[in-house]
Amino acid sequence: MKKYLLFVVVPLFSTVVNAQEAYQRVLKLMGSRFDITVVANDSVVANQYIEMAIDEITRIEKLISSWDPASQTSEINRNAGIKPAKVDQELFDLIQRAIGISRLTDGAFDISYASMDKVWKFDGSMTEMPSEAEIRESVAKVDYHNIILDQENLTVFLKLQGMKIGFGAIGKGYAADKAKSLLISKGVRAGIINASGDMATWGNQPDGSDWKVAITNPMNKNKVFALLPVKEGAVVTSGNYEKYVTFNGLRYSHIIDPRTGYPSRGIISATVFAPKAELADALATSVFVMGVQVGIDRINQLPGVECIIIDDQGNIQTSDNVKLEKQ
Numbered sequence: 290m291k292k293y294l295l296f297v298v299v300p301l302f303s304t305v306v307n308a309q310e311a312y313q314r315v316l317k318l319m320g321s322r323f324d325i326t327v328v329a330n331d332s333v334v335a336n337q338y339i340e341m342a343i344d345e346i347t348r349i350e351k352l353i354s355s356w357d358p359a360s361q362t363s364e365i366n367r368n369a370g371i372k373p374a375k376v377d378q379e380l381f382d383l384i385q386r387a388i389g390i391s392r393l394t395d396g397a398f399d400i401s402y403a404s405m406d407k408v409w410k411f412d413g414s415m416t417e418m419p420s421e422a423e424i425r426e427s428v429a430k431v432d433y434h435n436i437i438l439d440q441e442n443l444t445v446f447l448k449l450q451g452m453k454i455g456f457g458a459i460g461k462g463y464a465a466d467k468a469k470s471l472l473i474s475k476g477v478r479a480g481i482i483n484a485s486g487d488m489a490t491w492g493n494q495p496d497g498s499d500w501k502v503a504i505t506n507p508m509n510k511n512k513v514f515a516l517l518p519v520k521e522g523a524v525v526t527s528g529n530y531e532k533y534v535t536f537n538g539l540r541y542s543h544i545i546d547p548r549t550g551y552p553s554r555g556i557i558s559a560t561v562f563a564p565k566a567e568l569a570d571a572l573a574t575s576v577f578v579m580g581v582q583v584g585i586d587r588i589n590q591l592p593g594v595e596c597i598i599i600d601d602q603g604n605i606q607t608s609d610n611v612k613l614e615k616q
Contacts, residue, residue: 462570
């Protein structure tokens with residue numbers, strides 16, 4: 290799912306307390322933009338910490354990438370319908386948690402989405418909708434129930450030949466969480482890992498204030514409608530307003546429901562706040578598929594999780610405990 294940087298960190302890093310400053314580096318990792326910010330005493334130390342974060346994110350990519358033939362994820366996919374693949378505990382646990390989110394969202398989130406045949410095209414080339422049969426066939430091999438885990442032997446087996454898993458809707462959030470945990474273990478008191486819209490934060494800004502995000506409406510990207518603090522947690526903003534097709538007056542987004550093969554409708558932006566970026570990442574995707582009302586109802590049942598949804602009419606709707614600081 291494509292992530293858009295619909296927020297900015299504010300205010301700018303200008304205040305220095307106890308000789309600490311916020312140092313930032315922007316670079317490309319996992320095929321996406323990463324902004325890594327750490328609070329440190331000087332630039333030399335800060336750069337050492339940033340390099341640690343880069344190394345950790347690179348390690349995660351080598352583990353979960355379905356594009357890297359040497360990754361354990363590729364090994365799982367190659368053996369679909371043939372035999373179980375042995376994996377590290379870390380990858381096993383990630384897949385297990387992903388299946389848990391699939392259960393939580395009634396399959397709106399499903400890492401076996403990678404098995405989907407691409408019958409929808411959002412590059413302007415489509416002139417008519419795919420047939421019902423084509424759409425149904427496109428998701429024939431998508432079903433998290435067919436991901437078989439063996440805890441004792443640490444193996445993962447995909448029951449159907451041609452079945453695949455992918456971490457596009459959870460991997461960057463997981464990488465952000467892991468980089469954050471590593472830096473905390475090394476003594477970094479505050480920072481932000483922003484993985485192309487998946488943001489994990491900890492600590493405070495150098496002046497002692499909370500990190501804050503400015504939420505913008507994608508229908509008016511020059512206007513901030515709310516400013517929200519992010520304290521020891523994660524926020525993910527996802528949008529689908531640039532990639533869509535319109536048939537018979539109805540707009541279909543590029544985010545496909547893995548259960549039906551039909552594109553999601555009704556939402557153009559979803560911001561999810563959660564303790565972990567991995568969870569926020571997966572839930573942001575799920576909300577698009579579930580729709581406004583079901584999505585908000587599900588979020589309201591989860592402790593420590595909140596969301597802000599902008600529908601395709603530009604209306605702003607939130608979960609129960611969001612207090613918008615209107616601008």
